[in-house]
Amino acid sequence: MEPGPAAAPAPLPLRLPLRLPLRLPLPGERMGVPTPKQFCPVLERPLISYTLQALESVCWIKDIVVAVTGENMEAMKGIIQKYQHQRISLVAAGVTRHRSIFNGLKALAEDQPDSKLSKPEVVIIHDAVRPFVEEDVLLKVVTAAKEHGAAGAIRPLVSTVISPSADGCLDHSLDRARHRASEMPQAFLFDVIYEAYQQCSDYDLEFGTECLQLALKYGHVHAKLVEGSPDLWKVTYKRDLYAAESIIKERISQHICIVMDTKDENHVGHHLEEILKNELNHVKVTSGALCPAGRDLEQIILEQCYSYVCVNVMSPDFEKTRRLLNMLEESNLSILYPVVVISVYFLDYKSVPFDQKMENLMQIKEYAKEVKKINILLCGLLIYYPQEEQNLQASLRQGATIIATLIKERNSGLVGQLLVA
Template identity: 80%
Template sequence: MESGSPGISRPLEPGPFLRGSGRAASVSSLSRAEAGPGLGSAAVAAVLPAGGCGERMGVPTPKQFYPILERPLISYTLQALERVCWIKNIVVAVTGENMEAMESIIQRYQHKGVSLVEAGVTRHRSIFNGLKALAGDQPNSKLSKPEVVIIHDAVRPFVEEDVLLKVVTAAKEHGAAGAIRPLVSTVLSPSADGCLDHSLERARHRASEMPQAFLFDVIYKAYQQCSDYDLDFGTECLQLALKYGQTKAKLVEGSPDLWKVTYKRDLYAAESIIKERISQQICVVMVTKKDEELTGLLEEMLTHEINDVKVTSGALYDAGRDLQQIILEQCYNFVCVHVMNFDFQETQKLLSMLEESNLSILYPVVVVSVHFFYYKSVPFDQKMENQMRIREFAMEVKKRNILLYGLLVCFPQDEMKLQESLRQGATIIAALIKERKSGLVGQLLVV
């Protein structure tokens, strides 16, 4: 069963094609079969076994479908593979009962070049089904056999292109290759009575990780020769290539972020990593040219508040040209600055631009509408009225994965007190961006 379109080009960076994006045009000129550096004209595909029930996770939802920032974990893994333009096809093996849910994920998050096959009862049987689809050995399969196939776990979402390139290049030369990492703990071998028999010298051994890559004919022939015991109880694809294909895999040092989401605590770690990655750029938007001074001061405070963050400026008053470019670069955090103005029309313009861009399909976009007022000029009833207005806007755009918050900065004319107000405001903005708390959406915070 197939979903998506294997022949459509995908972006070099994570995320969907944005309307009017120059990146989409540049990538679409590449053939999906065009390989990366050092691969020549090799056609590369990937197989993701995703039929597990996640019993070690201790949650009713299989871990590959567990939501992180309200998006299934497997979607992040697909995104990591999709951004690699030289991977021609991605085959996902899922159980029959989850086939419809997987199709919905592909459609909702606009994944391209993804085909589905039914998973087997074990990991190896699921991989075998994926290989059969690539070999054309399954009914209605329209996929073409690749020269090299990547096998990767659906719950390892942080794989980078350089690691994929290393294992594929090594597989072309050696027939098989896999990522490894140093052992964290010493491995013990217990005796039958539960006592220590012996331990392995940790420095001489490595942990097998994913991704792994193979010349397609090597791994497919190995699976065709497998015994039922191998398919039901085996776990290591590299061992199958050695056992049945006499192919010694090249071991490639992997990066620390190749870990597999296995336990419930891993979900929190994965969410933290994703939040950190999408919080590294903030666009401070000026509503009018007269806002430049306060906007500049706020930018400076934000730079001090969030280490290694890139703060850029966009301008709604300049027809949004700079802002459009920033959106195309996939910035997910916006601060809209209003000076002596509590009208939300300009914030609405920004929200409309973001909605039209489809930027929020993959990640929640944060918008903080900041309003500067002299503290004596805003009566309490006006504060309440404006809080209700921003809440209405926020509830509407939240449906499109845009998180809108309000911040009222009441500042006196005293410069030192203004600096302190800005510092507090920057702290609040940084926290909203880093945490992305949906429970605070629509709130008007005051400093």
């Protein structure tokens, strides 16, 4: 079956060698950090795991080949195991970018008798340090590669490009409108790029940076250029790691599930829900119930909601929260991202058995310590109740602000705290 250029996402006979730009004169030199950039933690998970996750989520990508240096091979195997990555084959990296890609291609070529992989029609080449690649652009480059033989994502230039003279002065500047930055992913008919690599010179393998140029030089293929999104950028400097972490935090905070233990729509817990809906623009707030059988909550967990607010009406115990935590633990949801759970209590601080309630609630520190081990971040929030209407509204608004802060920051340093609104 040969899907035409306009075909919808369909299973393509596609293998993907994922190139790791592992040859850095000093590992991670440009980051100002000692770890090679693809292994730098983002929300405590190595950057490359996010890239693998993005590629795995595309069902028509059949195999993912990663080129890894010998010294990082064990670390890479550990990452694949810990984050349960699938369809990954590892090959030895070369000493340059092009040599690593060539190794990946060799592993896919039919002339490798001991390989479990088989030769694909189309191959995608991607960077380990571009974690935000989406199915849309992957499909575009693959479709264009089928028609043109090669295709690659491009972006407008942010800075003007200039050419220096030998003495470090300006020779000429390039017209920004007539040039583009070549980004990743790129896709090729396998034979086109593999033959180009087989023919190319040692100089190309040593100093080249552009696969599309090899396809042009040796395969006479003019690659189709596809406009990519800004999120395709290459994580290069320390600031890029900061940006990646903020983008990921923002994405996993777009959906908050409120688990309420009452159906009474006049209850103050519902007022809190309303305020959260109003204050958090662009955030989807849904309700899940723990009973009967918690089926809708299971659905929300399946939809990969990473933020939960468990509202406890007058019951100063952890029964509901514990059931939610059990469901989350069974789902394995927190393997990839930290899950935030905020347990909210409406409490009259001045009531006589308050001390006892507090003692119950202080147990949250122990629960939080337990579930932090499986990447669940648990906090408590106390809201004084009943109180006069105006003060109550102020408390609920402050509660919403605290909830939004805990979900947005997703910082493990504050787990087990009982916050007060």
